[in-house]
Amino acid sequence: xxxxxxxxxxxxxxxxxxxxxxxxxxxxxxxxxxxxxxxxxxxxxxxxxxxxxxxxxxxxxxxxxxxxxxxxxxxxxxxxxxxxxxxxxxxxxxxxxxxxxxxxxxxxxxxxxxxxxxxxxxxxxxxxxxxxxxxxxxxxxxxxxxxxxxxxxxxxxxxxxxxxxxxxxxxxxxxxxxxxxxxxxxxxxxxxxxxxxxxxxxxxxxxxxxxxxxxxxxxxxxxxxxxxxxxxxxxxxxxxxxxxxxxxxxxxxxxxxxxxxxxxxxxxxxxxxxxxxxxxxxxxxxxxxxxxxxxxxxxxxxxxxxxxxxxxxxxxxxxxxxxxxxxxxxxxxxxxxxxxxxxxxxxxxxxxxxxxxxxxxxxxxxxxxxxxxxxxxxxxxxxxxxxxxxxxxxxxxxxxxxxxxxxxxxxxxxxxxxxxxxxxxxxxxxxxxxxxxxxxxxxxxxxxxxxxxxxxxxxxxxxxxxxxxxxxxxxxxxxxxxxxxxxxxxx
Amino acid sequence: xxxxxxxxxxxxxxxxxxxxxxxxxxxxxxxxxxxxxxxxxxxxxxxxxxxxxxxxxxxxxxxxxxxxxxxxxxxxxxxxxxxxxxxxxxxxxxxxxxxxxxxxxxxxxxxxxxxxxxxxxxxxxxxxxxxxxxxxxxxxxxxxxxxxxxxxxxxxxxxxxxxxxxxxxxxxxxxxxxxxxxxxxxxxxxxxxxxxxxxxxxxxxxxxxxxxxxxxxxxxxxxxxxxxxxxxxxxxxxxxxxxxxxxxxxxxxxxxxxxxxxxxxxxxxxxxxxxxxxxxxxxxxxxxxxxxxxxxxxxxxxxxxxxxxxxxxxxxxxxxxxxxxxxxxxxxxxxxxxxxxxxxxxxxxxxxxxxxxxxxxxxxxxxxxxxxxxxxxxxxxxxxxxxxxxxxxxxxxxxxxxxxxxxxxxxxxxxxxxxxxxxxxxxxxxxxxxxxxxxxxxxxxxxxxxxxxxxxxxxxxxxxxxxxxxxxxxxx
Numbered sequence: 001x002x003x004x005x006x007x008x009x010x011x012x013x014x015x016x017x018x019x020x021x022x023x024x025x026x027x028x029x030x031x032x033x034x035x036x037x038x039x040x041x042x043x044x045x046x047x048x049x050x051x052x053x054x055x056x057x058x059x060x061x062x063x064x065x066x067x068x069x070x071x072x073x074x075x076x077x078x079x080x081x082x083x084x085x086x087x088x089x090x091x092x093x094x095x096x097x098x099x100x101x102x103x104x105x106x107x108x109x110x111x112x113x114x115x116x117x118x119x120x121x122x123x124x125x126x127x128x129x130x131x132x133x134x135x136x137x138x139x140x141x142x143x144x145x146x147x148x149x150x151x152x153x154x155x156x157x158x159x160x161x162x163x164x165x166x167x168x169x170x171x172x173x174x175x176x177x178x179x180x181x182x183x184x185x186x187x188x189x190x191x192x193x194x195x196x197x198x199x200x201x202x203x204x205x206x207x208x209x210x211x212x213x214x215x216x217x218x219x220x221x222x223x224x225x226x227x228x229x230x231x232x233x234x235x236x237x238x239x240x241x242x243x244x245x246x247x248x249x250x251x252x253x254x255x256x257x258x259x260x261x262x263x264x265x266x267x268x269x270x271x272x273x274x275x276x277x278x279x280x281x282x283x284x285x286x287x288x289x290x291x292x293x294x295x296x297x298x299x300x301x302x303x304x305x306x307x308x309x310x311x312x313x314x315x316x317x318x319x320x321x322x323x324x325x326x327x328x329x330x331x332x333x334x335x336x337x338x339x340x341x342x343x344x345x346x347x348x349x350x351x352x353x354x355x356x357x358x359x360x361x362x363x364x365x366x367x368x369x370x371x372x373x374x375x376x377x378x379x380x381x382x383x384x385x386x387x388x389x390x391x392x393x394x395x396x397x398x399x400x401x402x403x404x405x406x407x408x409x410x411x412x413x414x415x416x417x418x419x420x421x422x423x424x425x426x427x428x429x430x431x432x433x434x435x436x437x438x439x440x441x442x443x444x445x446x447x448x449x450x451x452x453x454x455x456x457x458x459x460x461x462x463x464x465x466x467x468x469x470x471x472x473x474x475x476x477x478x479x480x481x482x483x484x485x486x487x488x489x490x491x
Numbered sequence: 492x493x494x495x496x497x498x499x500x501x502x503x504x505x506x507x508x509x510x511x512x513x514x515x516x517x518x519x520x521x522x523x524x525x526x527x528x529x530x531x532x533x534x535x536x537x538x539x540x541x542x543x544x545x546x547x548x549x550x551x552x553x554x555x556x557x558x559x560x561x562x563x564x565x566x567x568x569x570x571x572x573x574x575x576x577x578x579x580x581x582x583x584x585x586x587x588x589x590x591x592x593x594x595x596x597x598x599x600x601x602x603x604x605x606x607x608x609x610x611x612x613x614x615x616x617x618x619x620x621x622x623x624x625x626x627x628x629x630x631x632x633x634x635x636x637x638x639x640x641x642x643x644x645x646x647x648x649x650x651x652x653x654x655x656x657x658x659x660x661x662x663x664x665x666x667x668x669x670x671x672x673x674x675x676x677x678x679x680x681x682x683x684x685x686x687x688x689x690x691x692x693x694x695x696x697x698x699x700x701x702x703x704x705x706x707x708x709x710x711x712x713x714x715x716x717x718x719x720x721x722x723x724x725x726x727x728x729x730x731x732x733x734x735x736x737x738x739x740x741x742x743x744x745x746x747x748x749x750x751x752x753x754x755x756x757x758x759x760x761x762x763x764x765x766x767x768x769x770x771x772x773x774x775x776x777x778x779x780x781x782x783x784x785x786x787x788x789x790x791x792x793x794x795x796x797x798x799x800x801x802x803x804x805x806x807x808x809x810x811x812x813x814x815x816x817x818x819x820x821x822x823x824x825x826x827x828x829x830x831x832x833x834x835x836x837x838x839x840x841x842x843x844x845x846x847x848x849x850x851x852x853x854x855x856x857x858x859x860x861x862x863x864x865x866x867x868x869x870x871x872x873x874x875x876x877x878x879x880x881x882x883x884x885x886x887x888x889x890x891x892x893x894x895x896x897x898x899x900x901x902x903x904x905x906x907x908x909x910x911x912x913x914x915x916x917x918x919x920x921x922x923x924x925x926x927x928x929x930x931x932x933x934x935x936x937x938x939x940x941x942x943x944x945x946x947x948x949x950x951x952x953x954x955x956x957x958x959x960x961x962x963x964x965x966x967x
Contacts (some may be wrong), residue, residue: 082537095536102530152852203536207766229574236539315766318569321580322534326632338575338630365571365761374763 003028008221022072026055029414040458043162046119068113076166079120094349104201122156148407151181158185164483178429179439183452194434195240198233208313217286217481223247252467256290261395265301278443304429312375317361392458402452499648507680512640513540534578534637546640549672554591567765577617591611608647653717813852822859859902878902
């Protein structure tokens with residue numbers, strides 16, 4: 001087996017026993033990137049020498065018996081997470097040359113582990129998109145079928161993990177941006193409870209929804225990453241200060257007596273039959289382990305998508321207001337006054353989708369519309385939270401599809417924003433309610449394309465959600481997905 | 492027709508916290524351009540704000556000192572607009588749930604005591620500053636001030652004259668100085684005042700169309716701007732026109748206002764609750780803690796001075812209204828000065844000296860101990876009251892202690908009868924006419940003689956002794 005094919009927990013054993021070095025692992029991954037990225041375009045920036053240097057340090061740590069569980073494990077970082085001195089573009093022309101003078105909180109924590117940063121992963125511009133086609137640096141392709149999208153917005157992270165050009169990756173999830181691409185690329189992706197992972201250093205899209213999380217080729221790997229990055233951070237006042245870690249240690253397999261809800265709205269119109277069947281098949285697996293599965297209802301789910309696009313666009317319109325060409329980022333030259341400089345810098349620096357969301361957001365916040373749109377959307381949000389809370393009185397967790405369809409052809413939806421937005425219907429309600437959710441593969445559809453299921457738990461039940469995913473993975477005979485041969489099915 | 496002026500104010504006050512509102516940068520004035528900045532206040536992508544608890548404390552202090560209700564569950568909001576001095580493209584402020592509401596401040600003018608309502612006090616952050624270098628076609632931005640904590644105090648439209656406006660500002664400033672949350676320097680911009688003015692026919696209940704006047708850099712210019720703008724509005728109405736709702740800029744040099752922008756091009760700030768900050772929850776304990784920290788407020792002081800120390804009402808108000816003055820007064824008493832004597836020196840002579848020098852009470856450099864020492868020198872007869880005035884001037888101008896000034900200026904009083912007798916004899920001899928007048932019963936002539944003696948002794952002669960000596964000499 002090639003070095004790039006191992007999961008993080010397998011590598012941990014190999015690295016600790018000294019069977020392989022962090023340096024050769026990093027080299028193997030960099031080679032894999034060199035071999036696959038011309039086709040995938042999963043990385044915006046590859047950190048060749050810096051990664052090898054980090055790997056050298058990791059080897060010293062390993063030799064001394066120090067370092068965390070992720071010591072020497074090569075990681076891909078979504079390009080909206082700041083690494084000091086490394087350009088952080090958010091896949092936008094606006095930040096093409098922006099290099100932050102500080103590390104994000106997750107980066108500090110991963111550094112403390114001794115992880116190796118392979119590079120910055122491609123994404124939809126400012127994380128706005130569901131296909132990674134809105135990147136200023138070109139679209140990412142799905143390793144399972146290069147003519148198809150990888151999902152988005154963490155499409156680069158998902159494609160890299162699926163193809164083995166990263167062992168694990170860090171993504172961000174505002175409305176499904178980790179889970180939906182994980183589903184479309186056939187990997188495991190987790191959005192933790194809102195507040196579990198500090199947002200400090202994550203370039204904001206929608207502050208009340210954004211959450212950082214892992215993408216990996218096993219549930220255990222996700223738990224390992226969470227163990228590293230879940231830590232209260234006083235620099236993010238929305239951060240949960242007393243979160244319990246030990247996610248890997250708490251992975252359980254006993255599903256006996258667990259009550260599993262299947263909200264019918266998630267299986268309704270718009271969800272492909274092959275997806276529905278695969279998830280219902282997964283429910284049977286849970287039943288075979290002793291869980292009790294039952295249909296239930298989340299009646300307000302249909303409003304979640306609308307509420308999401310109102311709230312996220314409103315917050316985005318404000319969060320992206322700082323990109324005015326004055327202090328950093330793209331500046332249009334030759335303007336005759338500062339106002340023209342603002343207008344031209346923003347018009348030329350942002351792509352179409354970003355401008356669409358800024359306009360939508362500015363509109364819903366404007367005088368006379370605030371109550372009708374923004375305020376109402378926030379009220380809907382409260383109601384959806386209540387709906388979920390009621391369901392969690394009856395069920396330990398919910399099981400749903402992660403995406404209504406498998407990966408679609410590149411270009412098929414890019415000019416149809418409403419169809420594009422509908423791709424998030426399964427994932428968005430979770431962000432609206434701030435809940436933890438795990439996506440993992442549960443079958444294959446037409447053309448061998450991966451299908452993902454989603455496990456949703458109550459707030460702060462991240463360990464339980466991971467446990468359920470782990471139990472399924474074990475029952476399905478998995479636990480270590482192998483990278484796909486790019487463009488040619490499972491390797 | 493007679494018109495009534497209706498005035499409301501919005502006052503921005505920079506809080507003198509150690510650090511900025513949302514980051515650990517120092518909150519200081521006058522540092523080198525862009526030296527007090529960090530990724531957070533520079534608004535770099537990915538950074539997040541953390542609210543400075545001291546700023547919240549200060550705002551609550553301002554609220555309690557102006558009799559406001561404290562909002563128990565308060566939120567920060569984003570006020571969205573673009574300007575180069577704004578690092579995030581929005582200002583973090585409060586619109587929906589300001590921290591303090593429904594308070595008041597009592598002011599005293601020539602016509603008596605009046606209550607001015609405080610609608611709200613909310614917290615917000617300051618922006619940076621544009622710098623326009625001479626002879627260059629560019630502008631620079633200094634972000635040292637970006638993120639400095641501010642409170643905005645919004646009054647009810649309760650003031651009716653320029654005098655009330657000016658006195659309100661003074662009273663408010665004295666309260667804020669007393670509780671120590673700001674240095675309140677209008678010239679440096681740490682206290683900025685926008686005045687909303689409208690006029691209406693006397694007796695009318697309906698409010699007229701208002702204008703907002705900005706750029707007032709002293710209490711005096713606030714008063715002048717109110718007078719000018721109210722008269723201008725009356726002229727517009729009398730001339731058959733209509734007052735237009737607009738923002739005006741006051742020009743202190745010409746004493747006039749000019750249009751800055753009209754209502755039509757006013758911004759839509761698209762306020763919404765700041766999602767990066769948690770609600771500010773203020774419980775009873777918090778309020779109690781702040782209440783304990785509050786110093787004695789000017790109004791409480793005034794009552795104490797009047798009732799316990801027997802200081803006359805007007806003097807008590809003056810002494811208590813200024814933090815510096817009352818501090819000097821109280822330390823002087825602690826150092827042994829009699830309250831009335833200390834009050835008289837501070838209110839009478841010192842006030843006149845400050846006025847001559849265009850100084851503010853905050854700028855008094857000497858201490859209460861110095862004042863007590865001065866009073867003791869007079870009481871002991873070491874110097875005369877006249878010389879005492881000279882010493883006080885010296886204290887104000889040089890900050891030197893009174894004993895040193897007495898020495899330097901050679902003011903020690905001549906209480907030696909032998910030394911004075913020769914001078915007295917000579918004056919009587921040189922002025923036969925006034926002497927004859929005195930002997931003829933014109934006792935007023937005594938003032939002439941003592942005056943002459945003071946002149947010759949440069950004010951050092953003991954006046955009581957002089958009178959005795961002259962009376963004896965003139966009897967001869």
